[in-house]
Amino acid sequence: MNLLILGGTVFLGRHVVEAALAAGHAVTMLTRGLTQPELFPEARRVHADRGGGLGALPAERWDAVIDTCGFVPRVVSQSLALDWRRYVFVSSVSAYADLSMPNSEEAATQADPVDPANEDVAMHYGALKAACERRVLAFSGGIVVRPGLIGGPHDPTGRFTHWPVRLAEGGDVLAPGPASAPVQVIDARDLAAWLVRLATHGPAGAFNAVGNQTTMGEALATIGDAVGGSGRLTWRRPIEGVAPWSELPLWVGDDTAHAGMMATPNERAVAAGLRLRPLAETARDTLAWARSLVGDPARQADGRYQPRTLTRAKEAKILGLG
Ligand SMILES: NC(=O)c1ccc[n+]([C@@H]2O[C@H](COP(=O)([O-])OP(=O)(O)OC[C@H]3O[C@@H](n4cnc5c(N)ncnc54)[C@H](OP(=O)(O)O)[C@@H]3O)[C@@H](O)[C@H]2O)c1
The missing domain is CATH 3.40.50.720 (NAD(P)-binding Rossmann-like Domain)
Structure with a gap:
């Protein structure tokens, strides 16, 4: 066509x-x-x-x-x-x-x-x-x-990529509570x-x-297992001074105005042919893509990957490690 x-x-x-x-x-x-x-x-x-x-x-x-x-x-x-x-x-x-x-x-x-x-x-x-x-x-x-x-390879925003990259790096990983909060990634x-x-x-x-609904706890555990990292989830709530969604992805914060955003029904799309792969596959492929950019400043600098996610220093400070 x-x-x-x-x-x-x-x-x-x-x-x-x-x-x-x-x-x-x-x-x-x-x-x-x-x-x-x-x-x-x-x-x-x-x-x-x-x-x-x-x-x-x-x-x-x-x-x-x-x-x-x-x-x-x-x-x-x-x-x-x-x-x-x-x-x-x-x-x-x-x-x-x-x-x-x-x-x-x-x-x-x-x-x-x-x-x-x-x-x-x-x-x-x-x-x-x-x-x-x-x-x-x-x-x-x-x-x-x-x-x-x-989410997936080529996302310039880091709004999903943060998690596979961070969980693969290991150490204490700031995880936004509650672990029961709904999460969806397509x-x-x-x-x-x-x-x-x-x-x-x-x-x-x-x-x-939207992706099939899971929870923050299940999603982060699935991503961590998929990337084989040694990251230890360290749950915190509330988290002050961190922008939900952009700095700490998948998290809509405690503001109830966005409480339904990650619980959107997808039945109509699935009935119309949408097929969803497992989150673990998205996590592994996204990590592989992100790693392919390492050491290639030209590819990062032209806007292909400009995450505004939490720095390691800020994360450590919130966890009392910095
Ligand atoms: N990411 C998410 O989680 C999310 C969630 C919900 C909805 N969305 C929506 O999904 C879409 C995703 O966009 P994407 O950035 O991934 O799409 P994309 O098609 O991969 O990238 C945007 C394209 O638009 C072109 N473009 C931008 N402004 C243009 C203009 N004025 N005239 C002609 N071409 C123009 C850009 O090329 P040039 O720069 O060369 O013009 C680029 O090829 C957006 O509509 C967004 O609102 C995204």
Whole structure:
């Protein structure tokens, strides 16, 4: 099939392109050419900033568009105006209006930002994703996928990578309590394969895209076993001065506003073909990828891996070891 992928050179999109090419589809990628422009020479590469219009794209009918880098409704409206049969929009569970509880797909999403001209994605990420979703779902071939936390090789954020790397290093590892807190991670490769399947076979509609639910205790034990490290989990609660999610990944903190975020139901996605690999495999492969970057400052410096996770010094201080 003739697929247009908006994005495709960082993390999720990169796995989408790999999956689409492996399945034998004709792939056109639109990026600005800023991030890893050398990737995927076998795809047709078009370089343009989608915010400035899509005139650089060939005037073709696309069997499907997969949009991994849509954040602003004005911009997504432009790509929705292309000629396509299915449009798969990568949204986020952050689009839901109330993350204090688990959200099935019918739950309310956030209202548009009060000022429709406000395109501050950092400030209004969930509301803008929700506004984009409404535009996509107005079409009969519109497909909205709401991932929770995505992990796996090529993640530039460190939001899952922290755990396999840290548990493999060993020693006393700060673990955020309670151990019973719900946790979900979806492997980017599983999500990518399913996005391509949705693009080529449907069905249309909105789907949560999250890993099977486990707990913080089980997840960290599974990751530790998978990477064969000697890390000793040292549980603490509360933890002061550490940013949940970014500095200490998988942890939403004690703030109840996000209590439901890691307990999102995934049955609809599984019924529509999402297949999930074991967390242990994601952990092992993510560690192998992270280790492949060691000693290669050029690869780290160009933004492929810029974690904002807890430093060892800060961790030691919290544990009373520093
Ligand atoms: N990571 C998570 O846990 C998580 C959770 C929920 C949802 N999500 C969503 O999942 C998606 C993941 O994104 P990703 O970064 O992994 O995707 P990606 O497709 O691998 O990377 C982003 C791509 O977009 C291109 N791009 C960025 N701005 C552009 C522009 N203005 N015009 C044209 N191309 C542009 C970049 O290339 P150039 O720089 O060369 O332009 C790059 O190829 C996002 O929509 C995010 O909101 C992520």
